[in-house]
Ligand SMILES: NC(=O)C1=CN([C@@H]2O[C@H](COP(=O)(O)OP(=O)(O)OC[C@H]3O[C@@H](n4cnc5c(N)ncnc54)[C@H](O)[C@@H]3O)[C@@H](O)[C@H]2O)[C@@H](O)CC1
């Protein structure tokens with residue numbers, strides 16, 4: 215499923231019309247009908263439905279929805295929220311057809327909004343991706359009236375007033391119960407501060423050609439179909455070497471658990487052989503519960519690993535670096551050496567991100583892929599930016615960072631964004647608030663480590679890992695646990711449930 219900005223959506227519409235020959239009125243008919251079908255499935259003919267129609271094509275969709283539902287015997291009234299003179303083009307065409315069919319219509323007087331107060335269901339087709347700046351009156355007051363109601367509000371394409379793109383914090387918008395998104399979800403459906411406005415959303419298809427999307431956007435949702443299409447299988451003659459030999463470097467006296475969880479997650483996720491490189495103290499603490507792993511002892515100062523013993527990084531297919539290693543200055547040297555000496559893919563996570571921050575440009579010199587897995591605060595630290603700036607524009611920050619330092623980036627969050635060094639982006643939709651706990655990131659790193667050592671494309675492997683991590687938590691919440699009690703170690707055990715459902 216593709217994800218678009220407003221501009222990309224307009225480019226797709228333009229391509230469909232100019233290059234493919236699809237007519238705009240037909241696309242609007244498809245959009246309105248597709249949304250009407252969804253709404254009829256969730257409403258009854260006894261309910262009073264008020265369609266709020268704006269001047270642009272979003273309003274045009276509203277007129278098609280109204281006509282389609284009226285024909286089926288629904289109790290429909292259109293409240294046009296702009297004067298007649300403003301309705302143009304395809305929207306005006308569909309308004310005329312609605313009226314010719316005898317549809318009931320009135321003009322919003324800008325004052326009382328009786329039709330809104332009387333309705334059981336409000337269909338919001340005032341403004342879609344064409345919103346410019348903050349809402350103007352009288353729509354601003356109308357939106358505030360709508361948001362005070364407890365009735366079902368169904369937005370068409372985008373809740374009116376909400377920007378389709380990232381980067382805007384000042385806006386007023388309809389708080390929808392449901393949104394039926396047309397053609398492709400817009401970026402604002404995946405941002406912490408804008409996604410709640412959509413309510414529950416669903417995509418409706420209107421016949422736009424796939425080619426138009428492929429030419430216009432490199433952003434998509436990573437879903438179960440993607441996973442099934444590229445998930446690595448196991449062959450009967452496989453041996454432990456076939457599934458990769460991974461090294462996990464990290465841990466300190468105060469945080470032995472982080473390393474332990476990465477090791478265990480990597481093994482559960484399918485790695486052939488896993489070695490933990492850490493202090494003797496940490497090994498003594500975790501070895502009895504991680505019996506399948508092997509270990510390499512690193513020298514320490516005050517319980518933190520240092521560079522004196524030199525880690526052998528040559529014999530591995532992939533390395534995970536940083537979990538629970540602490541932020542002592544002498545550990546930085548070890549991180550830098552591993553990054554420059556290893557000629558296999560490296561995942562840098564947790565404290566490793568802090569150590570590499572002053573040396574980010576060195577990552578460009580690596581011949582093998584580098585994967586970085588920051589959460590927004592770590593991303594802010596890497597960029598020297600404010601965390602709120604990142605949260606408001608995560609797609610842009612992620613894309614610029616990945617391109618600039620030639621890395622694969624997993625920007626973790628409610629919707630984790632995976633970005634390739636070329637700027638291709640996928641959003642992972644699995645996962646739930648139960649994952650907002652210590653250790654969750656260490657588990658993800660272990661799964662990524664296992665995945666990138668299997669036979670699959672690097673970007674696909676990272677996306678699959680994020681999917682498996684979130685899906686494990688989702689299945690656990692569904693059957694055994696709650697958001698409150700779910701632990702990172704449960705997520706490791708839950709990997710088995712995910713693998714059983716996808717393989
Ligand atoms: N071929 C197409 O282009 C299709 C477009 N579709 C629909 O068309 C929408 C985009 O249509 P448009 O480009 O006409 O734009 P919209 O209909 O989203 O919005 C434009 C209207 O909003 C008003 N407006 C913008 N900012 C405002 C503000 N701050 N305060 C008050 N009024 C404001 C403008 O004056 C204009 O009348 C999509 O969201 C989708 O719903 C669908 O019909 C499918 C096909």
Ligand SMILES: [K+]
Nearest residue numbers: 338341372374
């Ligand atoms: K809308």
